[in-house]
Amino acid sequence: MDRRDFIKTAGWGTAALLYNSGVAGGQDNPGRPAPPPIEVHGISPRKPSVLGIPGLFPGRVVEVFQGNSISDNRVSQPIVGRMLREGMKELTGERTPAAAWRRFIEPHDVVGIKINSSGAPVCCSSPEIVREIIAALRSIGVPAENIVVFDRYSYEIELGAYEALVPVGPRLVGIEYGAFDAARYDFDVYCDANFFGESETRSFLAKVVTQEVTKIINIPTMKDHSASGVTGCLKNIGYGCFNNVARTHQQPFTYTDPFIGYLCSTEPLRSKSVLHIMDGMREVWHGGPITSNWEFVCEAKTLFLGTDPVAVDAVELEAVETKRREQGAISLWDSDPRTLTTNIDEFHRDSHKNLYFRQPGHIASAGKLGLGVFDLKQIDHRRLRLT
Amino acid sequence: MGHPASSDRDWVTLLSENSRTGGSRETSWRVPQGVRWQFRAGRAIRSAPVLRDNLLYVTEIHGAVYALDADSGRPAWTRQFPDWIHSTPSISGNMLLIGCDGGKVHSLDRDTGKTIWETTTRGEVWSSPVVRDQTVFFGSADGRFYAVELNSGEPRWTRALGGRICASAYAAEKHVYLGCGDGKIYALDASSGRIQWSTPTGDGIDSTPAVVSDMVLIGSEDNFLYALDAGTGALRWRFETGLGISSSPAASGEIVVFGSKDQNVYALDVQTGKLRWKAFAAAAVTSPPVISGPVVAVSAGGPIQCLDAASGHVLWTAGLGSGLQSAPVLAGGRIYNAGQNGIVYALE
Numbered sequence: 204m205d206r207r208d209f210i211k212t213a214g215w216g217t218a219a220l221l222y223n224s225g226v227a228g229g230q231d232n233p234g235r236p237a238p239p240p241i242e243v244h245g246i247s248p249r250k251p252s253v254l255g256i257p258g259l260f261p262g263r264v265v266e267v268f269q270g271n272s273i274s275d276n277r278v279s280q281p282i283v284g285r286m287l288r289e290g291m292k293e294l295t296g297e298r299t300p301a302a303a304w305r306r307f308i309e310p311h312d313v314v315g316i317k318i319n320s321s322g323a324p325v326c327c328s329s330p331e332i333v334r335e336i337i338a339a340l341r342s343i344g345v346p347a348e349n350i351v352v353f354d355r356y357s358y359e360i361e362l363g364a365y366e367a368l369v370p371v372g373p374r375l376v377g378i379e380y381g382a383f384d385a386a387r388y389d390f391d392v393y394c395d396a397n398f399f400g401e402s403e404t405r406s407f408l409a410k411v412v413t414q415e416v417t418k419i420i421n422i423p424t425m426k427d428h429s430a431s432g433v434t435g436c437l438k439n440i441g442y443g444c445f446n447n448v449a450r451t452h453q454q455p456f457t458y459t460d461p462f463i464g465y466l467c468s469t470e471p472l473r474s475k476s477v478l479h480i481m482d483g484m485r486e487v488w489h490g491g492p493i494t495s496n497w498e499f500v501c502e503a504k505t506l507f508l509g510t511d512p513v514a515v516d517a518v519e520l521e522a523v524e525t526k527r528r529e530q531g532a533i534s535l536w537d538s539d540p541r542t543l544t545t546n547i548d549e550f551h552r553d554s555h556k557n558l559y560f561r562q563p564g565h566i567a568s569a570g571k572l573g574l575g576v577f578d579l580k581q582i583d584h585r586r587l588r589l590t
Numbered sequence: 591m592g593h594p595a596s597s598d599r600d601w602v603t604l605l606s607e608n609s610r611t612g613g614s615r616e617t618s619w620r621v622p623q624g625v626r627w628q629f630r631a632g633r634a635i636r637s638a639p640v641l642r643d644n645l646l647y648v649t650e651i652h653g654a655v656y657a658l659d660a661d662s663g664r665p666a667w668t669r670q671f672p673d674w675i676h677s678t679p680s681i682s683g684n685m686l687l688i689g690c691d692g693g694k695v696h697s698l699d700r701d702t703g704k705t706i707w708e709t710t711t712r713g714e715v716w717s718s719p720v721v722r723d724q725t726v727f728f729g730s731a732d733g734r735f736y737a738v739e740l741n742s743g744e745p746r747w748t749r750a751l752g753g754r755i756c757a758s759a760y761a762a763e764k765h766v767y768l769g770c771g772d773g774k775i776y777a778l779d780a781s782s783g784r785i786q787w788s789t790p791t792g793d794g795i796d797s798t799p800a801v802v803s804d805m806v807l808i809g810s811e812d813n814f815l816y817a818l819d820a821g822t823g824a825l826r827w828r829f830e831t832g833l834g835i836s837s838s839p840a841a842s843g844e845i846v847v848f849g850s851k852d853q854n855v856y857a858l859d860v861q862t863g864k865l866r867w868k869a870f871a872a873a874a875v876t877s878p879p880v881i882s883g884p885v886v887a888v889s890a891g892g893p894i895q896c897l898d899a900a901s902g903h904v905l906w907t908a909g910l911g912s913g914l915q916s917a918p919v920l921a922g923g924r925i926y927n928a929g930q931n932g933i934v935y936a937l938e
Contacts, residue, residue, distance in 0.1 A: 367796035371733035
């Protein structure tokens with residue numbers, strides 16, 4: 204099947220939208236120039252999916268806590284399985300987990316499970332949760348060979364040992380192994396913006412998203428992020444499915460706000476991302492996204508479920524900010540130039556230091572693009588505390 | 591042993607020989623004085639090189655296979671496969687055996703790179719093929735362990751297990767030992783594939799076993815290194831680290847050395863499991879360490895570290911670029927290393 208045939212048979216058409224960043228212009232930082240125009244060149248569905256972001260339940264977040272779900276850094280698969288089942292029922296209002304899953308997935312779907320392995324081996328999507336999701340998909344009739352567990356960097360997948368820990372059947376796809384490795388990206392789908400005068404101004408979307416899967420279940424982790432403030436649902440699919448995104452950071456500035464939102468709004472990523480299950484077994488409250496300092500990692504013992512990535516990330520942001528406040532760390536919103544360091548080791552040791560003017564405002568900006576509800580007062584935040 | 595290394599200048603499989611001892615043939619090592627040559631493969635290299643008859647064989651993640659002259663680094667031949675390659679190749683006689691992500695194992699003529707035979711599985715083959723008694727053993731992500739004839743690739747037997755098989759096996763005279771994604775360590779009958787025993791661990795296994803003094807030594811993602819009775823699978827001892835162990839242990843004399851994702855390299859007493867020393871590597875250690883006489887060489891994160899085997903003290907480091915499984919080759923007075931940056935170095 205060539206590209207034209209694919210577009211025809213799948214009912215998708217190309218679309219290019221040029222934004223002047225007026226919709227979601229990003230938060231102000233001292234001295235940072237305004238974001239450049241961003242061209243979003245996607246493949247739009249002729250008939251938008253109701254399952255696409257913000258999905259079936261805009262503004263709804265289900266938080267499931269179980270005190271024994273993780274202990275001494277070991278996750279209990281039976282317990283997270285129960286948390287997942289209860290969370291899915293609460294999210295959808297269905298009486299059984301199977302009925303809940305069927306709201307999003309049909310047996311003929313090719314389901315991509317987008318993990319977050321970038322913090323491996325300290326904090327990455329728990330294989331126990333991934334296995335429970337695979338089991339749930341299998342239980343509603345999705346063939347094992349129609350399940351694809353994927354992430355951007357193959358070597359990070361390996362650091363998380365997913366190649367051994369994922370069950371037999373589903374495929375495991377690393378989009379790239381290292382820098383300058385673009386073979387598995389779709390050159391027809393990209394976001395184009397020149398942030399700092401870089402030579403390559405396009406970020407391309409992975410073929411596994413554009414050509415292989417029909418639905419995506421997003422499994423981000425609960426972490427702060429040195430550039431974007433936190434990394435959650437939005438960043439996991441945005442920066443985790445497009446290449447050439449680190450170019451948005453140049454100390455002390457970053458354009459993660461508004462770029463993350465634009466990436467997530469790109470079709471077909473937006474329409475295929477139907478469910479977000481944030482792994483809050485561990486919470487990295489400083490030093491993220493890649494840290495080995497256990498001083499800043501706690502066991503939050505929580506899952507967050509939703510179809511609205513903006514709402515889930517807004518809840519995550521509040522939780523990480525609260526944790527930082529409890530621990531005496533500076534706010535994620537801090538823009539005092541005296542907190543900046545160019546020494547990454549110092550940042551990883553000191554929760555009063557920043558590498559960038561962080562941009563947690565990327566979540567609100569994504570909300571302005573129609574990707575979900577940011578205002579905590581408008582979020583239907585449901586808490587389940589399992590015993 | 592089917593085809594052991596033919597001289598101290600050869601290094602025919604992961605950790606030198608099928609015995610997985612780490613190739614402890616050198617009696618002394620001097621600090622390398624410089625780079626003899628470097629070769630840019632262009633794309634990332636994940637696996638370890640192998641060496642025989644002065645040809646160094648390197649596989650690139652994107653499917654290219656290079657045979658490099660060990661003196662000059664010049665390619666004798668190059669072969670491009672359509673699939674990614676995670677597997678460390680193995681040498682047996684005139685064959686170069688390579689597993690591919692597309693599920694195939696290829697047997698190539700070592701001198702020309704031409705295909706002798708190929709066989710197919712239904713999952714990625716990340717493990718390094720192991721040869722013993724005219725049989726090639728390897729596991730696949732399809733959950734099966736395969737034994738095929740060395741000369742033809744024809745199947746001898748297949749054994750379905752409970753999880754993905756990504757790490758390499760250890761082939762002994764009567765048994766084949768391996769770890770599996772289902773968290774179990776298996777001993778299979780080498781002639782039939784029948785399960786002789788299996789011992790569970792607390793999580794999946796991504797580490798290749800070594801066998802020393804009738805003990806199977808292997809790491810698990812449950813953070814422990816296990817020492818099991820090779821005949822029964824009974825636990826002799828186990829040692830806990832801070833994170834999972836995918837690094838394959840190397841054993842030599844009285845010690846077994848391995849890395850952990852907790853960023854340390856550990857040396858334990860083989861008989862008791864007691865800690866002899868540990869060395870901080872500043873990055874998760876997933877590649878296997880190599881013991882060569884009085885030194886331990888390990889690739890972690892960025893540089894290669896060469897440690898004193900008796901104390902764990904750092905003797906020297908070299909920032910050559912590393913790979914997740916790219917153990918250096920220490921042979922013939924040289925060190926060969928291939929890294930994630932796609933560059934192959936020869937130091938001497």
